[in-house]
Amino acid sequence: MSTNRNNISRRDFVKGAATGLVAGTFASMGMYSYSPWAYSRLPKTQRNQQDFGTCRSVRVTNISETSWFNNAHLIGDIHEAGGLLVNQYTLNWAPLANGKGSGKGSYEEGISTIKDLLPHDLEKAWEIQKKLSLHPENPGGYSCLLEVEALDGTVRKFLLDTGWSYEWMDSCFKREGIDQMLRDQEIEALFISHEHWDHFWGLPVTMKYDNRIPLYVHDGFYKEGLQYIKDSGYKGEPVIVNKPVTQIAPGMALLKFDVPIINRVFGETSLAFNIKDKGLVLVSGCNHQGILQFADFAFTNLKYDNDKFYGIYGGLHISPFEDWDPKYDDLVIALGQWGFELIGCNHCTGHLTAKKFVEAGYPVVRGTARFRSASEDYLGNGDKITFG
Amino acid sequence: MDNSSVSYLESRKLVKRWNGPIPALVNTFLILAFFYATWWIFQDPRGLMRMYTPYVGYMVCRWLLILFIWLAYIFDFWPFKRSWLNKTHPLIKGAVLTLVSVAAMIILMKGFFVEILGNFGIAYFNPDRLMAMGITEFYAIEYAAEAIMMFAAIASWLSPSWVVACENAPWQKLGQPARGITIVLVTFFLSMIVYFVTMHSHMAILFYPWQKFTAICPPYWEEFANTVSGNFHIAWIMCCTVVVWLYETIWERYPFNLIKHDGLRRVTSFFGIIAIAVALCFFLFYAQDLVWGSTIRGTRRLMAPDWRWLHVGEMAIFWLVPTLFLNFYCNNWPNKFSRPVNVCIRTLLTAALAVVVYVIYYKTSHLFLGTQKGFSHPQQFPMIPMIWLINIFLINVWFMDGWPGWKAVQKTEAELENHQNEVVASDVKWTQGIAKGLGIGLVAGALLYFAIIKALPWVGANITIIK
Numbered sequence: 001m002s003t004n005r006n007n008i009s010r011r012d013f014v015k016g017a018a019t020g021l022v023a024g025t026f027a028s029m030g031m032y033s034y035s036p037w038a039y040s041r042l043p044k045t046q047r048n049q050q051d052f053g054t055c056r057s058v059r060v061t062n063i064s065e066t067s068w069f070n071n072a073h074l075i076g077d078i079h080e081a082g083g084l085l086v087n088q089y090t091l092n093w094a095p096l097a098n099g100k101g102s103g104k105g106s107y108e109e110g111i112s113t114i115k116d117l118l119p120h121d122l123e124k125a126w127e128i129q130k131k132l133s134l135h136p137e138n139p140g141g142y143s144c145l146l147e148v149e150a151l152d153g154t155v156r157k158f159l160l161d162t163g164w165s166y167e168w169m170d171s172c173f174k175r176e177g178i179d180q181m182l183r184d185q186e187i188e189a190l191f192i193s194h195e196h197w198d199h200f201w202g203l204p205v206t207m208k209y210d211n212r213i214p215l216y217v218h219d220g221f222y223k224e225g226l227q228y229i230k231d232s233g234y235k236g237e238p239v240i241v242n243k244p245v246t247q248i249a250p251g252m253a254l255l256k257f258d259v260p261i262i263n264r265v266f267g268e269t270s271l272a273f274n275i276k277d278k279g280l281v282l283v284s285g286c287n288h289q290g291i292l293q294f295a296d297f298a299f300t301n302l303k304y305d306n307d308k309f310y311g312i313y314g315g316l317h318i319s320p321f322e323d324w325d326p327k328y329d330d331l332v333i334a335l336g337q338w339g340f341e342l343i344g345c346n347h348c349t350g351h352l353t354a355k356k357f358v359e360a361g362y363p364v365v366r367g368t369a370r371f372r373s374a375s376e377d378y379l380g381n382g383d384k385i386t387f388g
Numbered sequence: 389m390d391n392s393s394v395s396y397l398e399s400r401k402l403v404k405r406w407n408g409p410i411p412a413l414v415n416t417f418l419i420l421a422f423f424y425a426t427w428w429i430f431q432d433p434r435g436l437m438r439m440y441t442p443y444v445g446y447m448v449c450r451w452l453l454i455l456f457i458w459l460a461y462i463f464d465f466w467p468f469k470r471s472w473l474n475k476t477h478p479l480i481k482g483a484v485l486t487l488v489s490v491a492a493m494i495i496l497m498k499g500f501f502v503e504i505l506g507n508f509g510i511a512y513f514n515p516d517r518l519m520a521m522g523i524t525e526f527y528a529i530e531y532a533a534e535a536i537m538m539f540a541a542i543a544s545w546l547s548p549s550w551v552v553a554c555e556n557a558p559w560q561k562l563g564q565p566a567r568g569i570t571i572v573l574v575t576f577f578l579s580m581i582v583y584f585v586t587m588h589s590h591m592a593i594l595f596y597p598w599q600k601f602t603a604i605c606p607p608y609w610e611e612f613a614n615t616v617s618g619n620f621h622i623a624w625i626m627c628c629t630v631v632v633w634l635y636e637t638i639w640e641r642y643p644f645n646l647i648k649h650d651g652l653r654r655v656t657s658f659f660g661i662i663a664i665a666v667a668l669c670f671f672l673f674y675a676q677d678l679v680w681g682s683t684i685r686g687t688r689r690l691m692a693p694d695w696r697w698l699h700v701g702e703m704a705i706f707w708l709v710p711t712l713f714l715n716f717y718c719n720n721w722p723n724k725f726s727r728p729v730n731v732c733i734r735t736l737l738t739a740a741l742a743v744v745v746y747v748i749y750y751k752t753s754h755l756f757l758g759t760q761k762g763f764s765h766p767q768q769f770p771m772i773p774m775i776w777l778i779n780i781f782l783i784n785v786w787f788m789d790g791w792p793g794w795k796a797v798q799k800t801e802a803e804l805e806n807h808q809n810e811v812v813a814s815d816v817k818w819t820q821g822i823a824k825g826l827g828i829g830l831v832a833g834a835l836l837y838f839a840i841i842k843a844l845p846w847v848g849a850n851i852t853i854i855k
Contacts (some may be wrong), residue, residue: 009819009821010806010820011726011821012820012821012825013821013822013825014726014728014729014818015726015728015816015821015823015825016728016823016824016825016827016828017825017826017828017829017832018726018728018729018732018733018821018828018829019642019643019731019816019826019828020733020826020828020830020833021732021829021832021833021836022731022732022735022829023826023829023830023838024831024834025834025836026664026666026667026668026833027833027834028833028838029667029668029670029671030666030667030670030671030838031667032678032837033667033670033671033841034673038674038841039682041841042677042678045681052517072524074526075524075525075526076526078526079526079529081438082433082434082441083433083440083441083442083767084442084766084767085433085440085441085759085760085765086433103438152569236649247407258762259689259762260760260761260762260764261760261765261769262765262766262767264760266762288688289688289691290687290688291693292686292687292688293684293688293689293691294687296529296684296691308496317688321526321527322524323524323527324593324594324595324596325617326590326593326594326616326617327592327602327615327616327617329593330616330685330693330694331686331687331688332613332686333616333685334684334685334686334687335686343648350595352698355596356596367718384641
């Protein structure tokens with residue numbers, strides 16, 4: 001009898017313990033997880049500030065921020081192809097179209113129509129592709145020239161991105177004198193921010209003038225992208241960026257971010273500059289990693305003067321198609337706390353975002369809206385900004 | 389008591405056609421094949437209809453889930469006769485019931501939301517209206533689909549809750565279709581209230597300038613959630629959706645079914661599910677902070693609070709897949725211990741399996757589902773394939789009686805009595821042993837929680853899921 005009682009008691013104990021285990025775990029989750037005590041457990045950010053030197057100034061010339069001329073056509077083509085995750089090389093856009101229609105392209109078929117013409121006869125190549133592609137008048141491109149002044153006054157030139165349309169980018173290069181700089185090998189390197197059409201597919205235009213320029217690409221590039229570098233006529237060996245921070249020159253570093261991006265692109269590289277006595281300047285192509293993530297990474301990993309964020313330039317990728325989401329307001333609300341003194345934005349930042357920045361009282365540098373740039377809220381095509 | 393006095397799902401018993409694990413293996417294989425084929429036809433960005441982006445595919449699979457719940461749980465298969473359900477071949481039943489659900493879904497989405505609500509009430513439910521006001525077609529579709537889909541997310545918590553937690557009260561004695569219509573209208577009405585309180589402000593912020601005269605902008609949750617995004621609500625609502633099924637399946641409505649008083653049991657179950665869901669929601673958010681570091685408001689993706697809240701819902705849905713699989717295809721294993729021990733083992737087991745599904749998904753989905761590599765792509769929505777898979781589970785088990793691995797037979801009177809007795813379980817009684825065990829279990833549960841949160845930063849620093 002007594003054994004029986006003990007057995008029952010033991011069974012009851014196990015029942016209670018099993019119930020308590022689950023209940024206790026959930027109760028702890030609810031009472032502790034979102035409490036101040038839980039967050040006091042998180043370690044404080046450890047700053048491991050890499051010294052990448054100092055420069056006197058950096059001047060940015062916007063060669064082209066107009067990556068495409070019509071949002072509805074661009075996003076309509078993507079929609080027709082099957083949405084934002086469709087591989088960009090199948091979209092059937094120039095210069096890699098095969099004429100089979102939306103979402104039915106292929107890199108191999110597209111490039112085969114123009115490969116023999118790259119990079120020496122871009123006019124003919126683009127004419128051929130215009131006949132095969134969707135909305136051939138829509139491509140533009142993003143590209144900017146960076147002139148970095150060292151502390152001794154010497155100026156070094158770099159190119160960030162190489163645009164999209166051969167026709168448009170060649171005219172933009174000529175307008176800003178980039179063609180001659182490349183011919184004279186005055187430009188030390190070309191950085192491709194990411195593999196997207198509007199930053200990268202204009203590569204033959206740069207190759208036309210300098211096919212040995214040092215070329216930096218993110219290690220997330222797909223095989224089509226790496227093949228396109230060869231097919232564009234590049235005679236050098238591209239530098240595959242695989243480190244979070246790569247120093248390029250005193251006060252200039254290339255930062256790598258591993259982020260998934262629409263149309264099957266992966267990874268973005270951006271630039272940081274340490275301007276003497278001023279602070280940090282961040283320059284991006286599209287900023288798919290997000291400007292605050294960019295800033296936070298720099299805060300944690302770089303050493304810069306005054307420990308101060310001084311300026312931003314580039315596409316900030318917020319409302320590129322004039323779309324909106326409440327989370328973008330989080331950015332507009334939060335950006336002010338980071339204390340940037342100069343904000344030069346364009347391209348995928350979106351007009352609506354620029355408008356909201358201006359309304360929030362942020363130091364946005366306005367542009368001239370020349371050469372088909374649409375808004376004075378932007379630093380448009382041909383506009384310049386100097387940090388330092 | 390006879391079979392016609394209970395619902396069809398309660399009246400039948402699913403019996404294996406073959407011994408051992410063969411039925412589960414056969415069904416799993418067929419379900420995965422059907423999943424992949426239909427994924428390719430409807431959702432895959434490389435496939436035929438490519439409904440994955442914008443949100444159209446998401447909206448469809450959420451509303452299909454609701455229609456399945458309505459048809460099977462709330463309408464008890466009305467207007468189909470019990471005799472038809474009993475005699476028809478499962479393949480025909482599956483096809484007919486699925487197509488009826490699809491038709492009803494299209495009428496509801498297109499007829500009610502787009503045409504009626506979108507034309508005569510709230511413009512953002514109708515993409516044509518948004519386009520006419522200058523919004524690009526892609527985003528007009530995306531915004532309208534998001535609003536319609538979010539309504540379904542709320543309903544997919546409230547609809548089953550009314551059956552599972554509230555036991556259809558106070559309309560449980562009404563015949564069909566009066567009971568179904570009543571419960572659908574009530575849960576639809578409640579969903580609308582929850583929608584207005586949780587998502588309408590989110591939608592109002594989508595447009596420039598903020599629609600302050602029609603919604604609360606900035607919304608009340610901003611300070612608490614560290615974002616103005618409605619993703620904060622998606623987090624706890626998705627957790628509610630998952631917990632209601634945990635409670636119904638692997639927990640067998642334990643422990644709230646120990647409460648004998650009908651009203652108290654129903655109210656406690658309903659709000660208990662919410663309380664458990666909120667606890668889970670807070671934990672899953674905190675777990676991400678422990679693994680990836682604190683959020684930064686205004687940044688994007690992995691480090692953004694709005695994405696982390698969304699990911700809470702995504703993580704929760706990963707738990708629902710093994711939970712339903714265990715219940716549907718593994719006979720709710722284990723069954724040989726006492727109910728609390730069975731529940732505890734199933735909870736731990738399915739939580740561990742959820743982690744496995746999560747890891748496998750993020751390691752491989754970009755290869756075979758056509759989604760983007762990475763956790764936090766703005767168009768990476770694991771809820772879509774998970775709910776798509778769950779929908780197929782439901783078609784197979786609810787509409788096809790588990791064919792081909794299982795067949796439905798009528799429960800005996802004794803089995804029906806036994807089932808009825810389960811509404812109030814009597815196998816756990818308050819004793820000193822229980823009290824002692826409960827106290828120690830609670831402490832052990834707290835220790836388990838603290839062990840997990842202690843381990844998570846190490847996991848973040850040492851384990852890479854996506855290379």
